[in-house]
Amino acid sequence: MNLKELSQALELSQTTVSRALNGYPEVSAETRSRVEEMARKLGYAPNQQARRLATGRSMSIGHVIPRSLHEMMNPVFMEFIAGAGETYSRHGYDMIISVVEDHNVEAAYREIASKKKTDAVMVHGPRSSDERPALLKELGLPFLIHGRVPGLEHATSWIDVNNGRAFERATNLLLDLGHRRIALLNGLEDMDFAARRRAGFDKAHHDRGLQTIPELLRAADMTEPYGADSALEMLKSPEPPTAFMVSSMITAIGVARAIGLCGLKIGRDISVITHDDALSFLPNCGDVPIFTCTRSSVRDAGSRAAQLLIEKILPNPDTIVSEHLEAELIIGQSTGPLPTQA
Amino acid sequence: MNLKELSQALELSQTTVSRALNGYPEVSAETRSRVEEMARKLGYAPNQQARRLATGRSMSIGHVIPRSLHEMMNPVFMEFIAGAGETYSRHGYDMIISVVEDHNVEAAYREIASKKKTDAVMVHGPRSSDERPALLKELGLPFLIHGRVPGLEHATSWIDVNNGRAFERATNLLLDLGHRRIALLNGLEDMDFAARRRAGFDKAHHDRGLQTIPELLRAADMTEPYGADSALEMLKSPEPPTAFMVSSMITAIGVARAIGLCGLKIGRDISVITHDDALSFLPNCGDVPIFTCTRSSVRDAGSRAAQLLIEKILPNPDTIVSEHLEAELIIGQSTGPLPTQA
DNA sequence: GACGTAATTCAAAGCGGTTTGGATGGGTGT
């Protein structure tokens, strides 16, 4: 069932039928309803490909995921996608996802642009120095970044958690509780989000005239064993930390395991604060969550990002929009005052 | 730069240029290379939408994710997607993902079919009674199931881990070690994979004339707190289990936490075997992995599924292919013989 | 009753490719 057949069944021109269905004003109300009814009866739906060709809009948004990024951010990324996906479909957009090797990212974007595959792209996991914004500008491909690229805060559109502030506040909480040997298990610090968390962590110390402790600072892919192994090693060292700031729930779970293995009790002997992306399969809620955390729903971020892209950037690709999401600081069971030396 | 312009620059017809680029034989080698060179020089790439309209193939595969499924399978799902995505792009296919509310799944498929959005779809997380295969057949949309629908094993194409056998073997291992009070923390048992795991668990018992213990059987969304809360409750009961079979690493981590909270040692006091989907952010490997597990890479499954869909099913939509993936049973640190009563 | 205007409707021209059904021309066999 295509437009031609439908218009013949109605004894109307394709023009009129098309206009009736697409809500153009130059169609009488009566005709429109007649068309709509017939379309429903005959089960007509416009061919997507044809419409795309005719309008020049692909009605889809691209997500290019570098393999390396995916390895690291896997679950977080999926949650973002879920949020974005819902918003896309509400607006009639498709989401197309390309998982590519790192060295093929540029080629992937070029292909999207030259073949006119999508109307815009979402950029994930920006690094402190990231070449994607320049490339996308060159290609004329509208985009929005989940995160920020330093130096391009005012030149690109983005949505980002206020990572610096979140980690500064969390660190201050630990300092207020008396902790002075605080470990930081960060993500890889060439990632912008990790650099900002590190900066917040440092700032909280420096503002009180305190120094961070080099032996207690780590940066790596945020896996569970990373958390466990690092924490184990630190806890067994001559001068162990009394608290941990952790960049991911997954890693924090590893830290908790290590603390248990050392026969210590989390929240009493050792404090832990983690960033919590509010992943659906790792709920950390309730009156008193397991982990004290800085929380910001990455799913909401995805949803909001999609909305900004579709409503602000697509209609006017030169618009620059940016939005900060503040993380909540939520007190759970994993923090407590510095234990007094028994 | 479109085909018309390119052909003018070459002083050839669009037909010839199109054929040269698409590898048709009726073009001389010389002409072909001349065309290819010029195309490269001018940066020509065929417009995706136009090609789709002309060929009638969308060169894309759809994944419709019901919200409920997503909640549950989030990380596993993402890993599958990653595997499939790589295979897709190698074959020139796009992956389009729709996250929809459960009650909109049917509508989503109907839309894909009527608008000709994708050439085929991948079906995720089949339930013991699942209406999607029938719908997709009605719509004439080729598909492959990741998992199986009971009763349709020979009527549909699928790829699936041999869940029954995996859990049967794992349960036997525990029984061999002397365990007689084995808890099962399963996924929701209206999901086919969970039903099969349950069946394997039961079979291992029944084959030895043993009964499973109703109080020790649970089925729920496979979150971390589910594991922790269930295990805690069971361990504190008058007749606690001595071993756990768990359907997901995430849940197993919760179990491990509960064991720690009870002051017990995993592998010595309490044994745990989990299914391990080989998620990249939860590596459970090394010489002696943390968890004894039944392991099957869901990423490989995705990759293989995509391959079957593209290479077997698309060329001939009536083909029925099915493939079993065997899970490895890997001994880690979380299992040991039944402790002798001290 | 002629005329300007607004409200509807339509035929046809794209959009940018692929594919069908010839045309053209050089080489071969007799």
Add this chain to the structure above:
DNA sequence: ACACCCATCCAAACCGCTTTGAATTACGTC
């Protein structure tokens, strides 16, 4: 020298929709 056959290449149709520009009809006005 002639018929015939490939090897190449091309003009035009087609995919199914949107949109431009024009035609038709209806209506109120002077």
